[in-house]
Amino acid sequence: MATPHITAAEGEIAPLVLMPGDPRRAARIAEEFLADAKLVSDVRGIPCFTGIYEGVPMSVMASGMGVPSISIYATELYRFYGVKRIIRVGTAGAIQPKVRVRDVIVSTASHSNSSAHGLMIPGLTVSFAPTFDLLRAAVAAAEQITDVTVHVGPTYCSDHFYFSQPGWIQGLADLGTLAVEMEAVGLYGAAMREGREALVVLTASDHLLDAAGDMTAEERETSFRNMVTIAARALIS
Ligand code: HPA
Numbered sequence: 001m002a003t004p005h006i007t008a009a010e011g012e013i014a015p016l017v018l019m020p021g022d023p024r025r026a027a028r029i030a031e032e033f034l035a036d037a038k039l040v041s042d043v044r045g046i047p048c049f050t051g052i053y054e055g056v057p058m059s060v061m062a063s064g065m066g067v068p069s070i071s072i073y074a075t076e077l078y079r080f081y082g083v084k085r086i087i088r089v090g091t092a093g094a095i096q097p098k099v100r101v102r103d104v105i106v107s108t109a110s111h112s113n114s115s116a117h118g119l120m121i122p123g124l125t126v127s128f129a130p131t132f133d134l135l136r137a138a139v140a141a142a143e144q145i146t147d148v149t150v151h152v153g154p155t156y157c158s159d160h161f162y163f164s165q166p167g168w169i170q171g172l173a174d175l176g177t178l179a180v181e182m183e184a185v186g187l188y189g190a191a192m193r194e195g196r197e198a199l200v201v202l203t204a205s206d207h208l209l210d211a212a213g214d215m216t217a218e219e220r221e222t223s224f225r226n227m228v229t230i231a232a233r234a235l236i237s
Contacts, residue, residue: 004076005074005179006041006073012220013082014050016056017059017235018033018061019061019062019074021065021090021091021183023045024046026060027047029228033232034049034050035052039051046064048060049061056236066183067112067182067183074190075193078194085199085235086196088202089091089201090181093208094179095178095207099207101204101205101206103150103203104148104151105178105179105201105203106138107154108129110154110185113160114158116186117185128185131197133187133196134235134237141230145229148203148223148226153176153178155187157183157185158180158181202227203223
């Protein structure tokens with residue numbers, strides 16, 4: 001069995017998938033979090049590894065950047081490989097003063113300028129949100145980790161990294177939006193269409209409204225490990 005973008009054989013991808021944007025990060029997560037990780041697909045340099053996390057089969061596959069890219073991989077995993085749960089583990093730009101660089105964000109809803117809204121049911125604005133069991137499990141997992149600040153709330157999924165209308169980011173911040181990223185709507189939309197589960201967990205890698213300092217290498221490491229631990233525990237819950 002293969003799809004246009006995944007060449008794993010049937011049964012080689014686990015029902016639980018962690019999905020970072022970056023292919024190198026996928027390899028690192030597989031190395032650090034999975035036992036017996038095996039590369040099962042590598043089309044276009046987008047790797048999928050399958051191994052064992054705390055006794056449970058789990059895969060890690062990169063999504064690439066942006067809504068179209070993650071939509072393709074998430075849809076093919078749900079529809080053709082029987083995947084039940086995908087959690088995106090990515091980075092985001094913070095847009096609230098209370099969200100500091102390296103904090104973890106659990107996305108409870110995704111505002112967006114993506115065309116995905118209009119495509120779900122033409123004429124309607126559909127809400128893009130995670131599925132509740134994963135959301136609840138991630139918040140519970142986050143409460144067990146003491147060296148990280150976790151924010152739970154809405155995020156913004158932008159189709160543009162280098163373009164934004166004046167006032168958009170401040171307007172979103174005024175509505176309580178926590179951070180900006182570029183994939184949530186693609187994942188939440190695919191999960192809705194395919195009737196499966198999805199969640200987005202993020203680390204604030206930079207701050208758009210506040211000249212906050214960059215993360216040190218050590219902070220980056222701790223924050224990344226905390227985010228992946230929260231997501232992996234939620235997946236097996
Ligand atoms: N915009 C969009 N996506 C991002 C950003 C940003 O500023 N930072 C990290 N991911």
